[in-house]
Amino acid sequence: MGMRTNNTLIKSFMRTLDRDSGRIILGQKRDGIWQDTSRGELYEMMNAGVRILKDKGVGKGDRVAYKGKNSVEWAAWNMSCYALGATWVPMYHNQSKQYCDYIVQDCAPKVVITDNTELDFGNVGVLSTGLVGEKQDAVSGVFEQNNGDELATLVYTSGTTGNPKGVMLTHHNILSNVDSIHHRFRDAPQTTSLNILPWAHIYGLTCELYYNMMYDNCTKISTGKEEFIGECREVRPDVLYIVPKVLDTVKGKLEFFDKPLVDRLIMPRLIRHLFGGNVHTVYMGGAKLDDNTKRFFLHHGLTICEGYGCTETSPMVCVNHQNDPRNTDSVGKILRGVHASVIDGEIHVAGDSVMSGYWNNKEATDAVLVPNNGKTWYKTGDSGTIEDGFVHYKGRISENYKLNNGKFVDVQHVEGAVRKFVNHNVVVFGENQEYNTIISDGEISVQTMETINHELETYLRIKDQLVITPEKMQEFMTPKMSIKRKPLIQHALTLTK
Template identity: 45%
Template sequence: MKNYNILTNFFKKPNKRVLGLKNNNNWYWMSNEHMIKNINDASNILTSLSVNKGDRIVYQGKNSLEWLSWNLAVQSKGAIWVPMYADQSKEYCQYIVNDCTPKIAITDGTNYYSNTVNIDNKINSSGYSNEKEINIVDTNKDDISTLIYTSGTTGNPKGVMLSHDNLTSNIKTLESRFKDINYKTTSLNILPWAHVYSLTTELYYNLYRNNSIAITSDKTTFINEMREVRPNVLYIVPRILDLIKQKLDKYDIPLFNHTISYILKYMLGGNIKYIFIGGAKLNDSTKFFFIRNGIKICEGYGTTETSPMISVNHYSHPRNIYSIGKILDNIEVHIENGEILVSGPNIMKGYWNNLEKTNEVLINRNNKLWYKTGDSGYLRKGFLYYNGRIGDNYKLSNGKFVNVNEIESKIKRYIPTNFIVYGEGMDSSILIVEKPFNNSTLNIINKKLDKHLHISDVIHVDDFSKYLTPKMSIKRKLLIKDFIKN
């Protein structure tokens, strides 16, 4: 019988540079052999705690050697990995623990939870360093590998059940799309693996390809560490590219010339070949800036519920620059009443303990399961185009319809901080923006907009952090509730 455990795809060939870690300003690399030892040691700790197939194991902490070792040890047991962000609130994490009822919770000491066994994430050697392979429990394709709770922009988080086959199919489809990248790559990890985009497309995909991943020691130092690691590929969210572009905007130099190209490539370590973008829509002006300066941008689209990738732009498709990618080979996309529907082996098994919400988004058509994304878009020649979240768009009091994605994309280049535009039932749109923001900028913005889209007022937000999800998406509904409806 075939073992569908995702772990069977990893550590097939020798690799002396699996995971790069920084210690005392020096980088050192973990080999396959060292990783297997760590995983077996962690697995034996799980055995001593009577962890069995199907048990939930919660982990809270930053990306690290321990994070990866515990993750793969849990997979080897056929247990279910439940990752939480290092900086999530105690209340949020306690909700997850209460909902998924884990066998144990593993932490780096930042939080401890009631109603479960808590252990530290440190892995003590159990004397199995001579084992060359990982003992992997037989796993069926539909067995749950990972339970990822969507941070959501409103309401309680929902636990997305992703099977071993969900994740493996997404990895193999990505490999097929980028099979021309047939050499070993090195990436610098910036995003948390608790998010499915980074977990699947960066961590698991590169373990599968036997590539190298270095973990940045701190989000504030990643620019300097680019030059130390010299990665040739990055997996990041649009906000990071926006920040890099804003740094370069300070130079009084035309945006597209050799000097800017040189500075940009130097900032990225001097060896960058591809940048994969996901998690949110990349602003067109930022995308043009990087492409015109010689950086190959591969923008993709997906959701937690789709493991995550649905589409991705290959760097050889510059004519489709406005799209969010070509549909992956084993995935179907259908547009129904403007909404993007997806079918394929990457579709989740449902929401944990929440049949009602599951039935709202998973529908059966002609014996085929479809996921309703809640996103608006359209297809053209196999490429997908994104129009924003259904429900985010609004009508002004004069009946004029405002496409939020369109207006926010137009003005994003003038606003270096987080913001949203809103105006449902109002005479004109308003801007809710993170400080600092100079109101005189509003005159510049309005000159770029059609008259009916002009913004009449600005609301300044002192502390925007509570309105951001861990992947830096804006909690739009919460902002509107706090600053408009209240």
């Protein structure tokens, strides 16, 4: 790692409080009405949380777990946790009880804070999210004198195979990434975003919540996926932080109108109207944006700043600027303070934002953190190339395979061809088979399949189709709307027996 620092997330927040306590930094709907929250108001809620957590015996080094939707309360409890020197363990509001039970058992938190107090986590106490909104006695002098190398958060990976792993990120890991992002976008004006990404995911946590809090931007919190587009027109955000699934879905709904006259005159205005009328930049992460979707929106004037990163790198490794540096064929130029190289086709990352390891899992840690030339490198498991400092992402190494004739299949290439003509969720597989098979949550016509196969080399063509219901497909989606490929393929194989 790089130079050590005494800076922490709570100290950074307190400096912004001194700078401008009245600035509006958060907003959410309550009883159908948008309500704003200033830094000073968040600080008062944080103080309430500190009092409650202290009364529950939470201190330096303890874990505090949180299960619930994004909210102003979420942010207040998070800062309360950091003020006491404790470690924040966020869980998605819609994660299964089994999944959450595993996390609670693994990290042994002092308390679990949730908006569903009927949940039972055995001997671990449960607190209601809303308690930080209640009047508490004033607290002073409670902040622990932490340093940046101490653990800030445990972010559990989605665990598409096996149990999830708790990624240990220090205050310095996260703040160094925030600083690197700010250096790339230091010319950006102050903005308002409409939040849809869960803060239990590191992309939303670092790049939207923490970045906006530190740099005087405002984050309005969407009520949910179904309300997001409608609330865009209410909030009229300047920027959006989203994952590819959002643009894929919007593109699918707009393609009906994608005709020559509409394309030239109306589509750019329609897209702008859908997102509220003010959006000048969409920040894209969490997964690779489909090339066809990217071309569609770029063609119609939407500026997309696509980036790449991992939970283990806090997360951003690279990102495209609106103007320069920019290469839309890539996922962005490597950030200042981040080191990346490609070894045997795999992207490796080093720098101050790289995690310290996996919680209670030395074997998994040693498998991905390797020393080389005085740096600790994280083996991402992703395939790619680096050209002139720009990263070209090629997909997960583990997702590619060989057919039983020894021919290599680049899954991203095949599925990219499919998505030119199909808006359904799809997964292509065929390891050790004679040919490729596609799983889809919607019927693909014979004619469309012929068109797809015409785009592919002969040995890559798809011969079988397995159709499952959209409801069944949802069972194999991660909270960031990526598909859990291996479990889905295993399920599909049981259908063919």
